[in-house]
Amino acid sequence: MTVMTLTGNYAVAYAVKLARVQVISAYPITPQTTIVEKLSEMVDTGELKAKMVRVESEHAALATVFGAASAGARAFTATASHGLLYMHEVVWWAAASRIPLVMAVVARAIGPPWNIHVDHQDIFDQRDTGWIISVAQENQEVLDLTLQAFRISEDPRVYLPMMVGLDGFILSHTMAPVDVPDQEEVDDWLPPRRQPYYIAPETGVVMGNIVPDDDYYMLRYSMQKAMEQAKKVIEEVDREYGKRFGRSYGGLVECTLCDDADYYIVITGSWAGEAKEAARKLREEGYRVGVARIRFIRPWPGEMVRELAARAKGLVVFDRAISFGSKGPLFLDVAATAYGLTSMRGVIGGLGGSDVTADDIAGVVRDFVGEVEEKGSVYEPLYWLFPAKYRGKFEAKEVVA
Amino acid sequence: MSVGKSARGPIVEAPVGFFAAPVSHPAPGAAGKTGTWRDYRPVINEEKCVKCLLCWLYCPEDTILRREDDMVYVDYEYCKGCGICASVCPVNAIEMVPERGGLE
Ligand code: SF4
Ligand code: SF4
DSSP states (O other), X not given: OEEXXXXXXXXXXXXXXXXXOOEEEEOOOTTTHHHHHHHHHHHHHTSSOOEEEEOSSHHHHHHHHHHHHHTTOOEEEEEOHHHHHHHHHHHHHHHHTTOOOEEEEEEOOOOXXXXXXXOSHHHHTTTTSSOEEEXXXXXXXXXXXXXXXXXXXXXXXXXXXXEEEEETXXXXXXXXXXXXXXXXXXXXXXXXXXXXXXXXXXXXXXXSOOOOHHHHHHHHHHHHHHHHHHHHHHHHHHHHHHHHHSOOOOTTEEEESOTTOSEEEEEOSTTHHHHHHHHHHHHHTTXXXXXXXXXXXXXXXXXXXXXXXXXXXEEEEEESSOOTTSOOHHHHHHHHHHTTTSEEEEEEOOGGGOOOOHHHHHHHHHHHHHHHHHHSOOEEEEEEOOOGGGTTTSOSBOOOO | OOTTXXXXXXXXXXXXXXOOOOEEOOOTTTTOOGGGGOSEEEEEOTTTOOXXXXXXXXXTTXXXXXXTTSOEEEOTTTOXXXXXXHHHOTTOOEEEEESTTOOO
C-alpha cells in the first residue's frame, strides 16, 4: 500500500488501473476530464494495458464500452452532467442487457444556464435506469468504491452496471491523501471478470431483439430481483474489503453519531462532511443528532432507513436536486420508506454548487427540532435552504402535499 | 496475467436467483411463421428473370432462395411480403400479388 496525494479524479484513474480494465472510452467534459487524461497517460506509457477508444460523443463512448463489455472485456467510462444526459439512452441499454460495466459520474449541475459546479441532478436523472448508483463522500472512498464497483457489478447475484458518483470539484479537483493498494493485493481480491453471456461469433448470441410483451415484463422483474440481491452483495463486499484493505463504510448507509440519536440528517455526497460537523456542533448544544449518509441511492437502502425512522423523533433530508413540481428525489425515497413513522423535513440546498456550510445545516436542524418538540409531529416535504444572499427574502417553508 | 479473460473469452458464470436477459439465438423462424404477416406475395416470372440475383441479395429476410442454376424462388413460409425484391428487380420479373384475394 502506498499513500499518494490524489484528486478524486486521479483516485478513480488509479482504481481503474488496479482493476486491470481492458477497454476505456470517454468524451471529455468538465469536471470529468482529468480522469480520462490520467488514464490515457497510463495507457500511453504502458502502465495500463488497455485499449483507449476515441469517440465523437458520450452516446458513442458508453456504446463503445458497452459493446466491449458485451464481448467480454472489463470496460470503463466516465462522464458528467450534459455528457451523462446525452448517454441516457445507452445507460438503459447497458443495464437491461445485464452486462457488468463501471462508470464514474462526476456530479455537476445541468444547464441552462451553464454551471460547472456540483449538484446531484445529473445522478438522480439516472435513478430509474437499473444501474447500481453509489455516491462517495471523499477521495479515499472514491478509490475504494471504484474498485468495489467491478466486484459488485460482476457478481452473478447482480450482473448490473454500476455508477460511482463523486462531487464535481469538491472531490474531483481537490487533493487529499489516498491509500492506494498494491497491484498484487488487488489481483488477489478481485476475481477474473464474470458475466452471464458474451457476444462473439462463436457464441451466436444476439442481445436486445424484440420480445413478446409478457417476457418484457419478466425481464423488468428480474432486474428488480437483482437490485434486491445487490444489497447483500454490497454489504458483503464492503466487509471483505475492510478485512483486506482496512476500510469499511457501513455498506449502503454510513451512520455517524447514530447510537443514541433522536434526530437524523439524511444526506448523500461530499456535503455529508458538513452535516457531520453540524451534528457534532449540535451535540455540544445538547441536541442528539446523527448523520445517515446514503452511499447507495440504488438499490435504495429501505430497510436501514426504516429502522432509523422507527426509532427517530425526526429526519431532516438534504437534497442537492429537485424533481420539479414534486420534492427532492432523496426525500421522495425517504418519505416512501418512512412515512407515518416519524416527523420529516425535506430540504433543498446547494443547487448549482451554491455554498452550504455546517452552520447552515445546523440552523435548519435546530429549527426543525424546535418545531417537532412544539407541535409533536411535523411533515414538511419542501423546505428551501436558499443561498445566504437570498435568505429571508422568500418563504422557506412551502405547503405541499 | 490476464485478469478478466479466460483463453477463449470471459468467464461465463450462471446468474443467481431469478434471471432473465434479452438474449436470443438467431434461427430460422425465431419469431414464428412470418409468412402469415404477408399481404402481398412476390411471384417470380422465370421467363423474364435474368438471374442477376439482386433480389436474393436485397431480401431482408433471406427468403429469396437460389437454385444450382441461379434461378431464384421464394420461401413463402417466412417471406413477409415487403416487396423489396420486386422493387430492385431490373427487369420487373417479380410481381406483388394480393394475398387471400382481399386487398384489391
Ligand atoms: S417480398 Fe420481401 S421478404 Fe418476401 S421475398 Fe421479397 S424481399 Fe424477401
Ligand atoms: S432481381 Fe429479378 S432478374 Fe434478378 S434474379 Fe431476382 S427476379 Fe431475377
